[in-house]
Amino acid sequence: KKEQQKLLKGRIIAHLGKALIVEDEQGRTARCKKRTQLQQPAVGDYVEWIKTEDDAGRVENVLERRSLLSRPAKNGQTRPVAANLDQIVIIIAVKPTIDPLLLDQYLIVCEFQEIKPLIVLNKVDLLDEGSRKSTDELILLYRNLSYEVIEVSAVEKSGLDKLRKRLKNETSILVGQSGVGKSTITNSLLPDLDLQTKALSTASGLGKHTTTSSTLYKLPEGGDIIDSPGVNIFGLAHITEQNLAYGYREIKHLAEHCKYSNCLHLKEPKCAVKDAVETGDVSKKRYLRYLKLRDKLAY
Ligand code: GDP
Ligand code: ZN
Known part of the structure; x- marks a missing residue:
């Protein structure tokens, strides 16, 4: 079968196994490989690709990125995790208790990568008088540094509309230590999460249990969330x-x-x-x- 050589525009929306899922401008997906010489693209990358089959193709070029979040890999190299991020949403929670040193580490990476941070304090339903006071102090400290902090309770669904507004039309990634409520929040932001996941595994042709390194989900209001499970991009070892x-x-x-x-x-x-x-x-x-x-x- 002869390849159609026309360069198409698209965006990488998932990295499943070895397959890159590219979404074209009409919202159709294709399972792609990358051209051999090409640097590894990241989820969120805008690319040029060619169709090699009905629902498959090859990524030819990666277009210029406005940001790139990488993680350290073996032998001092880095692997791209998410491209074209507009903001990093740092989830902290009343429980497990807030770790300000960890919060600072996230912020250092944001400053270093020049990606806007948004701090989200979850589980405010668990605040009592004592913890309210110390939490307010902490929030004030960061607000005085011009960081935006919003309070939510994913369980009581409070503050989520404000969060949605901040995510609208932006590409974001949610980060935070385990147990702070990332999944709970992601689930309430993405009512059709299961559908999007299914569509991607169908597009990959690899079935359900393929390991996902990174996925871009679409918010109903416009904008995207990139999910990179278990990826530690916030080590500071490479920071001078x-x-x-x-x-x-x-x-x-x-x-x-x-x-x-x-x-x-x-x-x-x-x-x-x-x-x-x-x-x-x-x-x-x-x-x-x-x-x-x-x-x-x-x-
Ligand atoms: P993740 O590890 O960051 O993905 O955290 P999960 O979303 O799995 O949440 C960890 C636990 O915190 C679960 O038992 C959730 O039900 C609970 N949780 C999440 N959000 C809230 C909240 O706003 N308030 C309270 N009280 N519990 C919450
Ligand atoms: Zn000095």
Whole structure:
């Protein structure tokens, strides 16, 4: 059978086994391989592809990305996980208790990759008077840094409309430690999740139990959610000492006022960051977490 060589436009919406599922501009899907020389495309990539069969094809080119989230792989390389993300939705929850150090780690990656974070506090139905107060303090700290924080209860379905609004017409990924409610939230955002999953496994031709590395789901209101189960993209091992400091946006902001341009805000004289910690303009808690992460990364 002769190949149709016409280049078509499409987007990678899943990576199933070795198959890339490409959706064309009419919303039809095709099971694709990639051209041998081509770098590995990621879910979310806009591509040019050619049809080789009715429902199959080959990805020829990856179009320019506005962002790329990768994860560290063996021998110091990275593997692309999600392309063209507009935002990273960081889910934290009242239970298990909020881990601010982990939250900072997510934010550092967002700053480093230049992808907008959205912080979602789930399970607010479990707040009592005591935990409400400490939680408010934490939320205020991040809001004062101009991070957006929204409160939801996936179980009581409160705050979800606000979340939907923030996800509309954007490509997002939901991240957070296990148990914070990612699946519960994803299920309420995607009423037809099962249908979309079935359609993809049909498109792959590989059956139900193919391991999925990454999938892009469509929100009913417009916009997409990329799901990458079990993928740890938030290791900081590849982040340099200087970039760790830049990951704290208030530190980055003040760093130009430090005496030394390469100041790491440790023991250097005339450090604007340490001065600001003294006056309370920079949160001491955040600064201590910065030091703690430096220790953890053994710089
Ligand atoms: P995941 O590991 O992040 O995907 O978390 P799950 O979605 O599996 O949720 C973990 C547990 O938290 C489940 O027992 C959920 O029912 C529960 N859960 C999720 N959202 C809420 C919430 O808003 N309030 C309460 N009280 N429990 C919730
Ligand atoms: Zn400094």
